[in-house]
Amino acid sequence: MVGKDYTSIQKQFGDNLQKIRHNKGLSLRALAANCEIDDSKISKIENGxxxxxxxxxxELAKGLEVKPADLLDF
Amino acid sequence: MVGKDYTSIQKQFGDNLQKIRHNKGLSLRALAANCEIDDSKISKIENGxxxxxxxxxxELAKGLEVKPADLLDF
DNA sequence: AAATCTGCGGTCACATAAGACCGCTATTTA
DNA sequence: TAAATAGCGGTCTTATGTGACCGCAGATTT
Incomplete structure (x- = not known):
């Protein structure tokens, strides 16, 4: 372990991302199709x-049709 | 050139970062001291x-005492 | 029951951010 | 005029995110 641990922030970001995705009624694969990011990767991001x-x-913001800042609003 | 080019977004982020830093009246080295990021690196970030x-x-948001979302508000 | 959808875990090569430096050029100030 | 201060560019190693995959378990649909 060289640097600081950011898993807590990563988890917060992931939770927020998942909440927004659910609000938009999108599956992982649907979002993946909108933003050219592999669905398994989005899953990993959501899980911090x-x-x-x-x-x-x-890219995620674009795929979700929200402002990038919204993804950091937690 | 393998992936997409994001320099435009990086520049927008950098401009916004620099604007906020100037608003707070901080030098590169002053901000660097607040967030444990090398000043030369912050300079590079500001220049996209x-x-x-x-x-x-x-970390930058912490050092600037603003919300992370503010850094993406551009 | 079979096909499809959804979330998720893992692999591997490759590109690049991070971190820790150095030092130069102006500009400001003591 | 010497000394801080401010911005910035470059180097090197190491850590890790990215991109493109595969496959599986459980739920849902046909």
């Missing part, structure tokens, strides 16, 4: 397994 | 040279 990059946040 | 991770967005 990744410290994703800015570009991925942008 | 990095596709930073979620954890870095969180």
């Amino acid at each position: 397994k990744f410290n994703i990059k800015l570009s991925t946040i942008i | 040279k990095f596709n930073i991770k979620l954890s870095t967005i969180i």
Whole structure:
């Protein structure tokens, strides 16, 4: 373990992402189709397994049709 | 060039970051001291040279005393 | 029962952010 | 005029996110 642990933030982000996706009534594969991100990866993100990059946040927001800032509103 | 190009989004993020930093009257080194991120790296981020991770967005927000979402509000 | 959908876990090569440095050029100030 | 201060560019190693896959269990639909 070299750096700090960010799994808590990753989980918060993931929970928020999943909540928004459910609100939009989208399945993992449906969202995946909208944003060119593999569905298994979105699953991992929702479960707090990744410290994703800015570009991925942008893509997810696009696929969900929300503002990028909304994904960080938690 | 393997993936998409996100420099435009990186630049927008960087501009926004710099604007907020200036609003707070902080120098690169002052902000760096607040968030444990090297000042030269913050400079590069502000100039759109990095596709930073979620954890870095969180750290910058902490150092600037703003909400993470504010950094994506552009 | 069979087909489909949904969420999720794992693999592997590759690209790149992170982290910790150094040092230069201006500009400001003591 | 010397010394901080501010912005920025470059280097090197290491850690890890990305992208593209595969396959499975459980629920739902036909």
